Amino acid sequence: MFKYLEEEKRLEKARKIFLHAKKNSKFYEEKYKNIDEIENYKDWVKVPFLTRTELFNNSYPKTRSMLTYPIKKMLITSTGGSSGIARYGVMTYQEYEEFVNVQAKAMKLLGIKEDDIVANLFVAGNLWPTFFSVADVLKKIGAVHLPISSNINVDQIIKYILEFKPNVLLSLPTVLIFLADKFLSENLDGNFIKFLGYAGEHLSKSAQEYLKKAFKNAKTFALAYSSADCGLMGYQCNKCKSNEYHVPTDFQFVEIYDFEREKICGKGETGEVIVTNLARFSQPIIRYRIGDLAQWKDFPCSCGDKNPVFILKGRAGADFKIGGEYISMQRVERALSTFVSRDGISANYQLSIEDVGEEREKLKITLTVESSTPDISSKWREKIAENLMKEIEPIKVGVEMDYVYLNVEFVKLGSLERSPITGKIKNLKDKRAGV
Ligand SMILES: [Zn+2]
Secondary structure (H helix, E strand, O other): OOOOOOHHHHHHHHHHHHHHHHHHOHHHHHHOOOOOOOOOHHHHOOOOOEOHHHHHHHOOOOOOOOOOOOOOOEEEEEOOOOOOOOOEEEEEHHHHHHHHHHHHHHHHHOOOOOOOEEEEOOOOOOOOOHHHHHHHHHHHHOOEEEOOOOOOOHHHHHHHHHHHOOOEEEEOHHHHHHHHHHHHHOOOOOOOOOEEEEOOOOOOHHHHHHHHHHOOOOEEEEOOEEEOOOEEEEEOOOOOOOOEEEOOOOOEEEEEEEOOOOEEOOOOOEEEEEEEEOOOOOOOOOOEEEEEEEEEOOOOOOOOOOOOEEEEEEEOOOEEEEOOEEEEHHHHHHHHHOOOOHHHEEEEEEEEEEEEOOOOOEEEEEEEEEEOOHHHHHHHHHHHHHHHHHHOHHHHHHHHOOOEEEEEEEEEOOOOOEOOOOOOEOOEEEOOOOO
């Protein structure tokens, strides 16, 4: 269903965007002043990357330097700031229509059909496009839309769900986990739910299993790999594993780049995802460093679709450093996972790290976990701390040397701080100076 473009054709489209941007936008004119012509891929790799800070500093309404059209017949959106500072973007209605078209194709491939009743549980408002674009996507598919949102009282959300019995829930992992917490602690029947579609964050395996406990008949799937900056960058077929995505080559030119070794990644090598949107001329997005890590799969997908598949490897920089070692958040998740759903323990958590002590020479590490019964869950505090130390050696060493204070705490469901715009919980809060 998604068109496949040979690399040569992709480059041709990317080159068209490049020339348009250089000619019509002040920002790109300056940025590309030393690049004359792009004839082949060798020329293309000389095009400098676009960073998040550049997008932030040069977007409308601060300046119009990235825009190539006047502000007319346009939509203004925000990325929501979950990955640093919120960036605004503009696109024409025509471009938005194309964004919706590809999202609808991706959702159809996942099996969302006309007779599905779909609860839209994304956060609405604050220029964040997910809530209203889900509305447009569902309209295109013809499915029944319940625009509940998740910025209303959770009891009200549950009331609508029990009243209309949607078979599909779409939201962020944070919200789906929160609903699972509520369904489990209040003993509600969620067996009519067949699909849980998530977007915006990664959903760990243990969190997936947790959702299964509350919604026994539900299949969990990632809606798509997309961002407010770039639109859809990856879609899944029924052969894709949970972190694998086909590239819509007719819509997006995706490269994977290794910044340490300064080279384009071949198959099997991990690097950062670099995106050039092939449909957006109003505010071109060219070789944008989106901030995710990925790897090309080294064989074609067995579904028959020729669009290449990449494996998403998490967020670049979603690690923290202790004792000179980089620790991936996956290890924190693993340490917690065996305790999730015991005595009300939720899969929603936050790890905070801060400097303490007179000379700020010590480290306080706190793992705060939501629970439907924080008092009862508290009996697992030590066991979880032990598991964290077992999983992450530098924490264990730090505790033994009295350099790290490790704490595990439980708070009531819904009380960890959420982004007011997107509703996401920040799993890592590194408050140390210089981080
Ligand atoms: Zn496939």
